[in-house]
Amino acid sequence: MRIGLRILLGYFLILGLAAWFVLNVFVMEVRPGVRATLEDTLIDTAQLLARLVAEDVKQGDLAHAPLLKRLENYAQRSIDVKLSGVQKVKSQLDYRIYITDAQGIVIFDSDNKDLGKDYSRWNDVYLTLRGQYGARSTRANPDDEDSTVMHVAAPIMDNNNDGKPRRLLGVLTVAKPISTIKPFIERSQKKILQRSFWALLVSLLIGIGFSWWLSRSLKRLQDYAKAVSVDAKTSLPKLGNNEIGELGLALESMRAKLEGKEYVETLMHTLTHELKSPIAAIQGSAELLKEDMPEAERQRFLSNIIEQNQRQRNLIDRLLQLVRLEKQQRLEQVEPIDLAQLLKEVLEDCQVALDRKHIQTHLVLPESNVQLAGDHLLLRQALGNLFDNAIAFSPPQSSITVSAVREEQQLCLRIDDQGTGIPDYALDKLFERFYSLPRPDSDKSTGLGLPFVKEVASLHGGSVHLMNRANDGVDLLGVRAEMRLPLPH
Structure with a gap:
């Protein structure tokens, strides 16, 4: 599994677990929180009403008490209110208020249902009569959790206006169905879930983006390392100012040091080997010049010294040119190149050599003008x-x-001659440095020309090959040099 995918899966797993934990806490806390708010409201209401009705309860004539009449009328009132934030219209008042005497017998009920009943065993009345906080939640329908009604009681105390000690006159209970707050609970939970979903989605997208960036940077660094391992022409990609970028720079520095050391050792070895022959020839001719000899012989040896010295200069110049090219990882200057004009210039450069051997040239180009870049x-x-x-x-x-x-996105340049062909043993060595075959009418070359061509083709993103041209698969008929170069998009 790729490291980017591993990071993404790990990130998403941690994010998912954290989101599940947070959501679970939030959602589970919504219902208790809203119920606690409702209970707090009922406490204030019960305490206030208990204080207001205390004098009427003390007088004992509840049937004619103006305040209790108003409370009874309140319960029968209808309304039409659109609640903010929820899709619900409130059409009736939800409070139920009942009062019990000091023995827990109901003496007032805003719903006129349970007058005279004994409520002394219900927790709201039972606890309040004993000086404790009285509250209970009871299902109107035992099988329906949504039918739960919250009851909160407050003690009705003698106001002590007559100077006697205060005493407990009864209990006032305010009740409200839990179902009335259900829309608010569902709304809160829905909003939490929706916003958590979007937060999780955005976090996931951020994780995907980060994983893509990390995988892309590591892939580019990996491709660079692979190219270095096979001695391909490549340069360090832009990896940014971060740890991966620093790793790439360290790898580039290490590559430069290792390649430089190995390159110098190989170059010195091969250069020493190639210079032995001209140096020996110069030394031999110089030693012979110390002796008396005819003038013609002397001139021949002097010419040999000059020729071998020129050979050394050519070898060193060509080698330095190849060294610069081999150390170059990319083209420093890229410009549009007209193919026809380029080939015309090359033929002009070789015209003297062509005329000397009376060789004819045939140029076959595509009908449309071809542009290269390099x-x-x-x-x-x-x-x-x-x-x-x-x-x-x-x-x-x-x-x-x-x-x-033209071959798809490449241009194939072929140079076909009618020479004797390439021996089989030399086919795999032609692009090695300093390797050359004897020429029919001259000495060996420096053996640096074809390596130079290979480096140029590689820098342009192309390739070069040499092969024998066969006539009916039997007789060799010259050599084909083939250079492939990419065409600009």
């Missing part, structure tokens, strides 16, 4: 090296064909 000078030098090879191995009065073919 470094004009590097491509000109690379194609020039391929032409030099084709000319060097072509017999006099032969021909070289240059063709360009």
Whole structure:
């Protein structure tokens, strides 16, 4: 499983557990909280009414008490009120008020249902008569939880206006159905769930975005490390100013140090090997010049010294050019290049060598103009090296064909000569540094031309191959150099 997916799953698991815990606490606390608010309201109401009716209860003539008449009329009143925040219209008053005497017998009931009944065993009356806080919740229908009614009682005390000690006259209970607050509980729970859902969704999107960013950065760093491991042309991607970016910079620094050390060791070894031959030739000719010899012999040895010295200079110059190219990870300058103009310039550069061997050239280009993107000078030098090879191995009065073919998003450039072909043992070594085959009419080359071409093609995101051209699968008929370059989008 990818690390980004692991992080996302772990993040979502932690987030889900935290959300479940928080939601569970919130939702479970809503109902008790609202009920506690209702109970607090009932307490205040009961205490207030108990104080107001105390004198009437003391007189004992409740049937003609003006306040109790108003309370009875209150219970029968109808209203039409739209409650804010809930889809409900309040059409009736929900309070029920009843009063018991000091023995718990109901002496007033706003609903006129239970006058004369003994309520002394109900908790609200029982506890209040004993000086404690009296309250109870009782189901009107034992099988229906939503029929629960909350009762809160307050003691009715003698106001002591006659100077006698205060005494308990009775109990006033205010009752209200729990179902009246159910819409508010459901509304609160619904809002909590809705907003929690959106918060969870936003958190999930943030987690997905973070996981995508982390996976993308790690994937780019992984691709870079893989490319480095196979010595591919690549540069460190932009990873940002963070720990991953610092890791990429550390990897780039380590790569530079390791590659630099290995590169210098290999370069010095191969350069020393290649310079042994011209140095030995120069030393031998110089030692012979110390002796007396005819002037013609002396001039021949002097010419050999000059020729070998020039060979060393060419070798070093070409090697330095290749070194710069091999250390370059990307093109420093990219410009539009007209293919026809580029090939024309390459042919002009090689015209003297073509004329010397009376070689004809044939150019086959696509009907529409082809534009490349890259470094004009590097491509000109690379194609020039391929032409030099084709000319060097072509017999006099032969021909070289240059063709360009579009293949999807690539341009395939082919240079076909009519030379003797490449020996089988050399096919896999052609792009090795300093490796070269003897030319029909000249000495070996530096062996750095084809490695240079390969580096140029790689920098442009392309490739180069050399192969023998077969005639009916039997007779070899020259060599094909094929360079593939990406076309700009």
